[in-house]
Amino acid sequence: MASRATTYLARRSPWFKLLAAGLLLVAALALLLALFPWDWLRGPLNRYVSERTGRHFEITRRLDVDLGRTTRVIADGIVFANPEWARDPYLVKAEGAEVHVRLWPLLRGRIELPRIELRRPELGLQMEPDGRRTWALDRQDKNEPRREPPHVGVLVVDEGSLHFLASGRGADIRADFAIDTRAAPRAGGSAVLPLTFKAQGTWQKAPFAAQGQTGNVLSLGGGQAQQPFPAQIVLTAGGTSLRAEGTVAGLPRLEGADVDFNLQGRNLAELYPLVGVVLPETPRYAVRGRLQKQAQVWSVSRVQGRLGQSDIAGHLSYDRSGAVPLLTGQLQSQALDLDDLAPLVGLPEQRKGRPVQAARRGEQGGRVLPDTPLDVERLKAMNADVRFSAARMVNVRQLPLDRMSGRVRLEGGLLRLDDLDLGVAGGRLAGQLRIDGRNRPADVAMDLDARGLELGRLVPGLRNMNRASVGRIHGDIELQGRGRTVAEMLGSSSGNVALLMGQGRISNLLLEFAGLDGAEVAKFLLGKDQSVPLRCAATAFDVKQGLMTARALVLDTADTVIWGSGTINLATEALDLTFKPRPKDPSILTLRSPLHLTGTLGNPQGSLDMGSLAGRAGLALALGAINPLLALAATIETGPGENADCSAVLREASSSNAASGRAAAATMGGPAAAGAAASTSR
Structure with a gap:
């Protein structure tokens, strides 16, 4: 028995030796990687990234790597230049950076960066009308096939600055942000930290200023952060002011937004260059409600407010998923002041106590028909299907108007006012009105x-x-x-x-x-x-x-x-x-x-x-x-x-x-x- 066991081990011993050698090699490799001086690769890495992107890239002080299924690349001091056509010299300039890279997608040529952390960054983002963007990292050489850009999950920042330029949108925005240390969680916590910010500049060539608070984890990949974080903003643009408070899951496109807002301004039509929604000419307004976003659909519910002297309530939905945005909803008023409709039909906003016709006679020598140009070009900016009603009309002066209701439908520049039902002099005036903005002048x-x-x-x-x-x-x-x-x-x-x-x-x-x-x-x-x-x-x-x-x-x-x-x-x-x-x-x-x-x-x-x-x-x-x-x-x-x-x-x-x-x-x-x-x- 003993001789047979000895003979078996002798016959099998080469395999045991090979296995032991393999284990020792893996252990040695792991030890080598753990102790590898990654900073030696800083110079070659700088040259490689600069060559591949056509921009200057440099890790200025130290490089370290923590290997794993998702590998962490830690850079102490980093600069990454913008293209030559950009106004700001750097896309990113930071005291430090930590980039998480998934290894398995690299084998398929796909770069996935689930997390990027920046310390004290200075960001210079610019977008041109021809589609060029400073954050597009490929060289866009016509002789080379276009490569898929990296997929970035979230960006984590502590304090720094941002400059955003988009000439096609009339945007030139500068913002400063910092962690609110008074509300920061304890050390080792993984919660989103509150990030305060101040911004000013222009949007659609209109000056604005904003300040508020959000989270320091910004979703960049179109997805959402693990947990929605609180967000607050106070914004003023011209005669418009906005206060909003709630939660947001992703900042760039406000994914998962759920906020209560209070909006005030001189004229709802002034919101068009700011948000792209075509709204009618109105007197001063103040509205509040709840704003939510799911995918490409914005919805406003629990609307309560006033347009001039008129109350307004209802709900609206704005869907941007189609080729042309669609506005739907329903608005109602318990008491609608006729003077508040004057700007809608081209009359100037009326002063209280002054008859409409008297005002027109004093200003235009007896002409009473509205002669303010109607901006029919805006009719092509979106489609709409909105019902409206007013239970009672007030301040009608010489007009025996009691109530009104109807349905506004807008499609491809054709505005139709259907199901129009006006209570006039104890009777009813019903029918439809059509304005075709596809022709010049409008039919x-x-x-x-x-x-x-x-x-x-x-x-x-x-x-x-x-x-x-x-x-x-x-x-x-x-x-x-x-x-x-x-x-x-x-x-x-x-x-x-x-x-x-x-x-x-x-x-x-x-x-x-x-x-x-x-x-x-x-x-x-x-x-x-x-x-x-x-x-x-x-x-x-x-x-x-x-x-x-x-x-x-x-x-x-x-x-x-x-x-x-x-x-x-x-x-x-x-x-x-x-x-x-x-x-x-x-x-x-x-x-x-x-x-x-x-x-x-x-x-x-x-x-x-x-x-x-x-x-x-x-x-x-x-x-x-x-x-x-x-x-x-x-x-x-x-x-x-x-x-x-x-x-x-x-x-x-x-x-x-x-x-x-x-x-x-x-x-x-x-x-x-x-x-x-x-x-x-x-």
């Missing part, structure tokens, strides 16, 4: 349907007269135009405008003024105004290139028929209308004469037909010379006016839109009017 089209508007509320300036005016007005507005401003769009528009009214009541005092009936006016001025039955009324205009030509203009009551004709020029805002009253009842002290309405929309002027009036006045003077009582004979009105054919009037006014005309006639004029409208459509 605009509107299709609005008016139903149930109360006559007494449409003319609030008549005061006592409107209290006795009762009736419902229906109508249609179809216009198409083009221009850079609202004034140009209306001044070039074509289409039709029709307003119809059936049975109701209207102030008799208004009619007597129109007929210049002295006895009746005196009676009502000394006593109480009364109302008379209204049989029908129609106002219809054909519009061509901004010129509104009356197709039907009539008001028929039990006392008077008023026929009208003429034009309204939307391009010049000039009025040229003539009204011919025909009283139906006999009366004395009547100087019946056509009434001319001229001037402008902002400053209308009324005058009488002096020829007709002079004839009656001359007759009165001649008779008065014989007998003063005979002078009254020239003013006696025997009432030649006849009832207007309401069916024909409604049919004529609605002829441009037979379908809506039949509906309006059936609602307002009864079966006879509906039948007349139907026969016309046939």
Whole structure:
């Protein structure tokens, strides 16, 4: 037995010797690597990196390496130059650096740096419109294949400075940062340290300043840090100020951001160059809410704030994952101040207590249509689908506007205001508006349907007269135009405008003024105004290139028929209308004469037909010379006016839109009017 065991070991001993030798070699190699003077390689490494990148690279004092699956390269003093075209001489200049390198990916030619730590760094980052970036480490030689850039995980800093330049974005930013030692964790802790910073410069060529606090571990690889860290910022840019506090997982793109914010400024439109989101012109605003980011989607929830004197609430989402960013959401207001909408349609911000039209008359000599250019180019910057509503309209002054709601859709430069629903004078004005910013100047089209508007509320300036005016007005507005401003769009528009009214009541005092009936006016001025039955009324205009030509203009009551004709020029805002009253009842002290309405929309002027009036006045003077009582004979009105054919009037006014005309006639004029409208459509 013993001899066989001896023979087996003798036969197997070479393998044991080889294994022992291998183990000794590995141990010796490990000991060699552990004790290897890595600083000997500093010079060759400096030359190798400089040659491969085409930039000066130098570890200035000492090099050390800690081997492992993820190897740590420790450099004491480091400088890495920028390309020759960059403004700053160095990409990185630091007191020290520690770079973590994964070894296995190196075998596939992939450089993975999960962590880079810098002590007291000075960073010079620059990006050019042609795509050049100072942190792109390959030489970009046209004769060499483009290499994949290193993949960097996180950057850890303690204190230092940063200079960022991006001429294509109008950016020139300088920042200083340092560890807040008062809140630093105990030695050996691995938590993210609080990093305070101050920055100033320009973004989109607009000056700004910011300060705040974040973490010293900055995610650079598009991923997130292991734990979101607190972040605070106070920023001012022009008339805009921002305060935000919350958590962020990665700073460069604010990955995983979840912050509460308070934003104030002069005009929401001023945010466009700062954040790239197209927002309307507004008065001063102050809003707060919660801002979150997941991947390429920003969401703002719990929005509460004010635009001018109006409250605002709702939620919004901004998705940058597509070729064109998309804004979606819903906004609502309990009380919307009409003055706060003035900048949206090109009017200047209104001062409280000053009527809108009065302000325009004082500034533009009577012109009332907004003539501030609308920035339609911004319509191409993003797409949108946002619903809005206002439960109550305030400070409407002369406009009988009660509420509003609608849906804003923007796609490829085409703005559509759909599902528009306005509460006007106790009725409803609904329809849609389209502005096509793809053309220059922009094309605009509107299709609005008016139903149930109360006559007494449409003319609030008549005061006592409107209290006795009762009736419902229906109508249609179809216009198409083009221009850079609202004034140009209306001044070039074509289409039709029709307003119809059936049975109701209207102030008799208004009619007597129109007929210049002295006895009746005196009676009502000394006593109480009364109302008379209204049989029908129609106002219809054909519009061509901004010129509104009356197709039907009539008001028929039990006392008077008023026929009208003429034009309204939307391009010049000039009025040229003539009204011919025909009283139906006999009366004395009547100087019946056509009434001319001229001037402008902002400053209308009324005058009488002096020829007709002079004839009656001359007759009165001649008779008065014989007998003063005979002078009254020239003013006696025997009432030649006849009832207007309401069916024909409604049919004529609605002829441009037979379908809506039949509906309006059936609602307002009864079966006879509906039948007349139907026969016309046939």
